[in-house]
Amino acid sequence: MSTPEENPRGRRADAVRNRQLALHAATQLLAEPGGTLTVEAIAKKAGLGAATVVRAFGGKEALLDAAVAGLLAPLVERARQLLEQTAPEQALRTFLAELIAFQSAHHAISRQLDGLEAPATTALRQQLAEAMEEMIVGARRDGAIRTDLDTAVLVTLVGRTAFAIAQDQPASEGIVHAYLAVLMDGLRPQ
Amino acid sequence: MSTPEENPRGRRADAVRNRQLALHAATQLLAEPGGTLTVEAIAKKAGLGAATVVRAFGGKEALLDAAVAGLLAPLVERARQLLEQTAPEQALRTFLAELIAFQSAHHAISRQLDGLEAPATTALRQQLAEAMEEMIVGARRDGAIRTDLDTAVLVTLVGRTAFAIAQDQPASEGIVHAYLAVLMDGLRPQ
DNA sequence: AGCTAACTGAAATGCACGTTCCAGTTGATT
DNA sequence: AATCAACTGGAACGTGCATTTCAGTTAGCT
Numbered sequence: 001m002s003t004p005e006e007n008p009r010g011r012r013a014d015a016v017r018n019r020q021l022a023l024h025a026a027t028q029l030l031a032e033p034g035g036t037l038t039v040e041a042i043a044k045k046a047g048l049g050a051a052t053v054v055r056a057f058g059g060k061e062a063l064l065d066a067a068v069a070g071l072l073a074p075l076v077e078r079a080r081q082l083l084e085q086t087a088p089e090q091a092l093r094t095f096l097a098e099l100i101a102f103q104s105a106h107h108a109i110s111r112q113l114d115g116l117e118a119p120a121t122t123a124l125r126q127q128l129a130e131a132m133e134e135m136i137v138g139a140r141r142d143g144a145i146r147t148d149l150d151t152a153v154l155v156t157l158v159g160r161t162a163f164a165i166a167q168d169q170p171a172s173e174g175i176v177h178a179y180l181a182v183l184m185d186g187l188r189p190q
Numbered sequence: 191m192s193t194p195e196e197n198p199r200g201r202r203a204d205a206v207r208n209r210q211l212a213l214h215a216a217t218q219l220l221a222e223p224g225g226t227l228t229v230e231a232i233a234k235k236a237g238l239g240a241a242t243v244v245r246a247f248g249g250k251e252a253l254l255d256a257a258v259a260g261l262l263a264p265l266v267e268r269a270r271q272l273l274e275q276t277a278p279e280q281a282l283r284t285f286l287a288e289l290i291a292f293q294s295a296h297h298a299i300s301r302q303l304d305g306l307e308a309p310a311t312t313a314l315r316q317q318l319a320e321a322m323e324e325m326i327v328g329a330r331r332d333g334a335i336r337t338d339l340d341t342a343v344l345v346t347l348v349g350r351t352a353f354a355i356a357q358d359q360p361a362s363e364g365i366v367h368a369y370l371a372v373l374m375d376g377l378r379p380q
Numbered sequence: 381a382g383c384t385a386a387c388t389g390a391a392a393t394g395c396a397c398g399t400t401c402c403a404g405t406t407g408a409t410t
Numbered sequence: 411a412a413t414c415a416a417c418t419g420g421a422a423c424g425t426g427c428a429t430t431t432c433a434g435t436t437a438g439c440t
Contacts, residue, residue, distance in 0.1 A: 111304075114301075148371075149368045149371065149372070150364060150368070153362075153364045153368045154368065156358065156365055157355070157368050157369055157372065160351075160354040160355060160357060160358065161350075161351040161354050161355070161369075163354060164350040164351050164354030165347070165350060167350060168346065168350065174343045175343050175346055175347060178340070178343045178344065178347050179347055179351075181338075181376070182339070182347065182373065182376035183372065183376055184376070185375065185376040185378075186371070186372035186373055186375040186376025186377075187372055187376075188375075
């Protein structure tokens, strides 16, 4: 449906189907808190042999990269949508809440992305950072955000702390609300 | 010098010495960014065999627990000192800056503490949380902190975000300064 | 000094993985 | 229907790790 290299040419139909089964299984496991993200677990969930799962992507890393990228892409889309439809400050607040909810639901992601060679994921994270930077720049233009702190630093700050809040399992409404309140108030011109 | 169970009785002198060598080596490795925290690496650094290192503590987990606890204890001490000597709000701000510097210097700790059964460390983290709660409660009493958010939630919020900022490697002065500015301003009554 | 239980560390063991092999199966093409 | 390259998955393999074994060493006691 969306990934571009789904059927690179001359691939047999069963191979394509199995590739998607593996991807789907990996994606599901990313959402499970105690999920064992081993190749074997993924294969079992997909109803395939471990070898097939590995081969479909050329390695475990590539599979996880694809799975995470599949999850991240809609998030980037959403950020851009908010940028178009909403005032920057409100967009930032809304997006942060959704970002935390997302990370909280897929908290296995962070652990996996630690030392991973993941081109697709890295690119998407870059895009996410850029969207957040746009929000911050826009909000600052509206006078909603303090000007005594560097934009790039603020992007890092917001990204990292939002991530940290999502580590709370499950991210309770209380902590998310408190975070957004403290952060947004702290970001305002004093 | 400080750990209570250094020489539990009837232990041979070389065993006691080796135990401390292992602990010291593990502590050093905790501060190295790319440090391989394997038993073998610790043993090599200590100039011992791997078996000796493991046996001295009854397992790798216990060794890491002891090493991390040794690092955390002075931090708890410092928090209490600040509570006695400084006004709560200032104590909180100072302590957070030091906490971030500490975590940044020993960022291997977090990774190790993930799924670790670590009684000593857990107890110290609890004490750290209690000290921070005292700071927050005190600052609130002084009218320096908003009252519309639950104290326990604020402790979690502050702890998690401080931790997140320390993940920046190396934690630049810029981000630490921005974090403290945004956080402390956000915490103030609006 | 001599004795012995405590201690040591190189090597063996066990375990959890990801990856690769290969004999068998299956989709596609004629 | 026949052919065969693509594909499959159970089993073998390689790696990186913590832990245990055991023959040798040493601290501490007499």
